[in-house]
Amino acid sequence: MTLRLKLAWNTTLIVALILGLTFLGTYILFKQHNVRLFYERLQAHAITAAFFHLEKDELNAQKYQLVEQKYLEIRNESIRFYDKNNHAVFEHDTLNYSINAEVLEQIRINKVYYFSQQDRQFAGIFYRDNEGDFVVVVSAVDHDGQIQLDKLKLYLSLFFLFGLGLGFLLTQLLAKQTFSPFSKLIASVNTITAHNLHARLEIHGREKDELTSLTQAFNLLLERLEKGVNSQQNFLKHASHELKTPLATMISNLEVTLSRDRSNEEYRERMEALYTDALHINAIVEGLLLLSGLEASQDIQLTPTRIDELLWDLLEKTSIRYPSAIMEMNLDGMEENPHLLEVLANRDLLMIAIGNLVDNALKFSANQPVTLRLELELGMLRLAIQDQGIGIEVDELLPIFDLFYRSTKDPSIPGHGIGLYLSKQILDLHQIQIRIVPNHPKGTIFYLLFPDYHQKERLF
Template sequence: MKIRTRLTLLFTLITAMLLGIYSFSIYYSSKEAREKSFYGELQNEAIAKADLFFRSSLPEQEMHKLYKNNNRTLNEVQVAIYNSRDQLIYHDDAKVDYVKENQEMLAQIFQKKKISFFLDDLQVIGMVYHYKGQSYAVTAASYDKYGYEYLTHLLTISMIAFISILILIYLAGIFLSKKTLSPLSEMVSQIKRITAGKLQLRLKTTGEKDELNELAQNFNGMLERLENSFEAQKHFVSNISHELRTPLSAIITELELASEKEQTKEEYQQTVQCALDDARNMAKLSNSLMDLAKASYDPNEISFSEIRLDEILLESYTKITKESSVYKVSMNIEDAVEEHQLIIQGNEYLLQVAFNNLIDNACKYSPEHTSSIEVKVSAQKLHISFANTGVSISQEDLQHIFEPFYRSETSRKEKGYGIGLFLTEKIIHLHNAAITVVSDNNETVFTLIFDGINH
């Protein structure tokens, strides 16, 4: 069921309930008012007949004749008068006795002074009448023809009005829901035109401060992020293809040459060694891509635990110097750094990847293959600096240094894929830390800043 239909039906149902409650209240209050009003009329008629009987000189036969004449055109009130000994002293029409008073009823009238009740469709009132020191029980009964006709008419009018109003409300609901949701329908039509190849399309927005405009703005923001992500993926795949194609082409060429002509043992060994070096480069690239994929996960999917940064630094230092004997790394932790300041909530594997990249880069691009690591605390923040000496990085290159697959002209002399620093930045940001780089006077310093100590 469409939202438009659902809203229309819900609006109609709520209106029907409210209108039904209102109509019932009107009918019920009218019914109660009619009943109370007619009891008052019966009481007035009973008093009038009793006064006429006791205080006037009108004979009883004339009173009977008057009752019968009125009863031909009106539902005349039938009145009966009893004395204190329960003897009937007057009745409008004893042959057609509506109430059929008995001793129990009369006793109740004398005891309570006034009673009222229904007798089928008739309303009956009983009251005590005093005349010359004597008490009499007077009953009056009649059918409120005009009152019931009024209630029937009111009920008919209410039902007709109820149904008519519901139909009008339903039609108005269809019109209003269609008018209100027309921007949403237009939005759906625009969304259908957006495909993977047309992510540049956007939903139309207005200056209105309503929910639909806010939805359109947020949807456009999502499209912007998706478009950027698609572009990044296309760029990523393109670069990966290029990076993988180079070593693969080298391996294929070397093996084809080796298979086309006979070579000496030394030449075969050299060919195998070259192919092995290219395969190792591919493995290194593959590992870098795997690390990049892990660092790109949702932070909620990465397990964090309490770790010590100095221990991870020491492991990275040991690993790098063991793999490359020409690399020389020095590490200094200031005395002011307390043990608890080195403890954070993080992922040990990812941080070690980041530290490995920074140490390896520092040694790789230093003419002497040396690097220094310094750990200190400043303004309640932990700073870890990786410094090396060599050719300074230009300001233009510094602006792109953390972009994936970006390599400056000076760095192309060394083997690499332009993934390391991009990967490092993502890992550091995952740990709610910052990374800065300063390159000047033939010295380059990468600094990691951990904001506070995360226990």
């Protein structure tokens, strides 16, 4: 069953429940009102009968004539008078029914009392007269009222069925109109394949409703899928591009090595060359895998991190990799603002990003000192990474962060063109600005400007 048909049936059931309760309540209230009116009419006739039979000697001729006229209008109703001993002293009927003493006593106590026996309704009144105390009971069967109730029941039943049919048809039309945008949305979704993941669903209208929210959520899903697919495609493309050269070198070395028997020293030289190429391939694969993960997911877990502790750990690890490197750390600018040293970051990723910048500075410094300074800039934390290397040309400042870009200034310096690109992606995720300033007459300074995390905490 389609949602449209299910909505129509469920709505029809609700309409049936509402109409049923409304019509049933109307019928019950009308019946009670009708019965109450009939009892009051019987009571009025009882009073008229009492006046007619008991007040003849006390009323003038004109008033008595009016009472007599009303009495003669009573039709098809039983009228009985009972004395204080519960004896019937007058019966205006030939019906075979009796009223027990308990009911008569109840009438005397309440003065007016309504009751029924089977389908017959009774109204009794207690009437005091100079001739004695009497109970007057008038009874009848409300045939007219029953006819009215039967007609009302018929009309309500017909209107109930008509309302259900009309409600079902109108609900079908409403459901069709309501689900029409969903049908268009489904048709649009079916046109999106792996070849056009860049396509997005069109949002109709400016009103913020459930369909708009669904469309926006699906567009976000498409965006994540597109990033994931592009990340995989980029990984395959970059991997195939970058691994060709070291693999070709390894294959060439193996072919030359296997072409004839060689001495142990020659084998050792070949194995060292193969080891270097394998390390190069491993570095490329690790960098590409990390890039692939960053591109597929822009959500990273940030935690409070002490940037000075991170830098000390980084320098310790770097000194193991580069034993002869000269590195300096300067924290003098932070003595009066130690609270800025705590930043929100993913510690592992931020260490990779800064580590790549430090590695790059060391490679191009030719055993010259590399300095790391923490300082202030417009009330925010800034990290400066300064080297004394060969420097960066002005025309290379923009493409230096491109994937696989290698400086042509000194091709002999090893690298695979992933480190700076990876650092830029990580820094962007942390909203850390990076700026490069040539340090004439030689060297380069990389400035990292951290956002004011403490100001955001104060605002929120």
